[in-house]
Amino acid sequence: MRPPLFDARCRACWVMAGLLALVVASFWSLDLQWAAFLSSDALRAMGRFVAEFFPPDWSPAFRAKLLPAAWETLAMSLLGTLLAAAAGLALALPASRPGGVGTLARTLLNALRAVPELVWAALLLILAGLGPMAGTLALAVHTAGVLGRLFAQSLETVNGHGAVQTLRLQGCSPTQVFAYATLPTLLPQLISYTLYRWENNIRAAAVLGVVGAGGLGQLLAFHMGLFHMGKTASILIAMLVLVALVDGLSAWARRRLAS
Template sequence: MKNLTLLWSNFWNRYTWIVRLIILAIIIVIYRWALSGLQVDFGLLKDSYPYIVDFISRLFPPNLSVLDIAIKALIETIQMSLWGTTIGAIISLPIAIASSRNIAPQWLRWLANLLQNAVRSVPSIVLGLLFVAATGLGAPAGMLALSIYTVGYLAKFYQEAIEAVNPRSLESLRVIGASPSQIAQYGILPQILPLSLGYTLWMFEYNIRAASVLGVVGAGGIGFQLKSYIDGFEYTKATTMMLVLLVVVTIIDAISSQLRHRLESMS
């Protein structure tokens, strides 16, 4: 085994270009395989260009008569995202602690990671449909769907932050007899707080967009109004909704990016 490793090391050092060509060939084969499975008809795409132009032309000019409706729906979307992200963040923290290899025992990590994977495997649309069935149409269903959707991602982000904590600080606390809750409170939280707040801000920004998608299944917010106008072929009103969403998402993105940079510089 040792000789085989030595031979491979010598071959890699001597014929690096051959190895790179082999890797490139494998990548090309994988992408060709993926493209063949898609069965893309490039001729059909070329012929569909006039239909795309026709659809886009129906979106303009925006109908500003629904601007007040768009703003009200947008406020509802932000409220859904704010509460959904906050609830999801609170639930995510204990799950992240339970799934971190530098804190939790193996059996608990296995269960916590299984829970994370289960949540991430459920599309947001399905969560929206589930809570619409439970609470009816409107923003409460969207808020609950966003809460669960947030857990699937923030728990993983928090877990990565916890596992990157300096192990010496945790070992020092264990030596003096600190309990697991004290280790989490004094050894982990101060180190991960700036990074975790940055992740939470990013998730809030993302949930603004996700909330607009959940509106398609009746979970409230600007997405519900957007779908209603598209279903009624009122495309210029739908454009107003999209433009308002674009402006607000751009502003929130700029603000949260600045806050994330400041928080990361503190970590």
């Protein structure tokens, strides 16, 4: 028999009521100036600002700067994701196990992903200096925390898989169990997670340059600070095209893995 609405046994009902209360409290506590935001003066000012972006600057001299910056952003996202996948898998192995080592690994993963990429980039600029190295490392550190947690959850799920249990009962070593049962079972899922994070990292890499970490973001911060709106529009279009290409490639690769 289904419990009545908001019965003590209907946990989902109470969770939804709590979320609704938080949404109402958020609107009540924030000073949201909707009237000023949608006023005619604000809309006219926004219209004038957007009009300054046209026409975009596609001069040969600027394209010579734009294309290398776009490639730098792509390379940062790809290399950062690959480093993160390797580090995340290395941390996921102990994090998927109970005990002190597992707790320590999970705490480290929480700490890595709790700090945003922009903060990591600002910190690593002190160590690596201005340029793409700081941005690449910032993406790798933050994404390692995210992928490590996702990988650890996948490992926890597959530990009870039939093939894993069979090899263990036959006396295989943990390395053999991982190589011949755990990894083949998990590999499509791990690749899918990694590709999804690459999609996120291409967006993050385009922004990291704002703090001096190279790529399109650094070019954007420079020209927007000088109010070169035509050049700024070209950079934004390049970001959109780059993100769309990576999203499409990643989605195609995940479909191929699922088929």
